[in-house]
Amino acid sequence: MAQHQAFYERTSESRFSPTEHTRGPWDPGSQHAGPPAALLGRALEERPGARTDMRLARVTYEIVRPVPIRPLEVTTTVVRTGRSVELVEAALTPEGGAPVMFARALRVRTLGEPGPAVAEGPQVPSPGGTAETPFFAVPWDVGYHTAMDTRFTEGTFRERGPGTCWMRMRMPLVAGEEIRPLDRVLVAADSGNGISNVLDFERHVFVNADLTVHLHRHPVGEWVCVEARTSVDPAGIGLADARLHDEKGPIGRSAQSLFVAPR
Template identity: 50%
Template sequence: MEAFYLPDPSDPTRFESTELTRGPWSPDAQHGGPPSALLGHVIERCEPRENFRVARVAVEILGPVPLAPLVVEAKVTRPGRSVELIEATMSSERGPVLKANAWRIRQAEPELELPDGIVADETRPGPDTAAAETHFESAFDVGFHQGIEYRFVAGDFAELGPATCWLRLRRPIVAGTTPSPLERTLVAADHGNGISTVLDWNSYLFINTDLTVTLHREPIGEWICLDAVTYPEPNGTGLAESRLFDEKGAVGRGTQTLLIGHRK
């Protein structure tokens, strides 16, 4: 499998889902990261404008994304001279499965002269400091875990609590393309809940209903770091929050609203 998705040469809105998109819980449902990144792929190609970049993407998960052909469409719904809103939808033969809103913002030219020390320069230990690659334990031989490399510098999939993990793609999101910084960030940020759970995987389920990623600058390089923590509540609602880094420093935040319950 060369990529998570294969484009349809006859229709730019259609994509074939490969088995690399399969999530850990069902043989017929995708992990949330790849389809979120596919939305980002289409959003960036929607009426592109010079010197503009996507600063925030909010993905709403309407239901399980099947391992099936998908139709992904985007349009500018609020044009503007400096700021514009893009809306995107993803559908299968069953109907809509994801939708997203993205703010695209014009970048200052020339760059602003800011006071010393005001720009975030905090860093995290790099991926080369991890003892070894961590492998995600899945019930299926083929799935998203084969297309992503994980290196924990704090915590682990099997360790409950906050975690710091570097991720990079082994395969492109869309065949024949190079993953953009936004695509890399979206697929990584959807792991915040999974790497920082504070509840036993065998006793509880925790499903994110959305993914919001805000980037104050564009990540550089292949690796994206998540410094993630999960906040559960007895009422069954939770929040997973991830501080996002590249190897030069902080780049933004990712959040996920969680449904938490007992696993049957």
């Protein structure tokens, strides 16, 4: 039975202790990349001195090694700042170790008043009335797979091929702190390779070494939809490409480069 009801507990301004809800499907000692991606995304947006007239439009993560379930330090650096855009970096470092995950974000200045209206594109079926969809079999009882509410409108975790899945956080990213819109999309975006898996989970690993998310707006409401497709080359390199939505319509895209190999 899980004792914590958040992905992380804050221990200082820049230090966080992950809970069992961050555990991914590949290794009991490693996190799913969604929660640390959201943690870095929040740091990029809310670092001291961050401009409030800018918003994250693109973020790319490099996952240089598995993120362990142990205390983590988050650091941020401004690479370049200008009148309309800025480039910011963040790193995630476990206690007593080297950085395991990097993020580089493009933040863009927002208009002080509404600009021209542009159609957002087709909507996917809403999560309302859709039954919760179980994850593929995971060897442990508590982890990311139990911390997220998942509802497919196309495919399932247990079927191979494209998938469209609505996802909702069951708990805050950080204990005692409000869930931000950016938390919701970054926690979910790293699941594209699982939603659209084309290989048997019990026979293959298909782990992503990076994640890029482009957002033309941040989500509204509790649900984020990942509409994903995966392609794999016989050489063992894959790509999971996804459209991202909320219940109002499209919000952006995500992409993951995959390492594919037999178990």
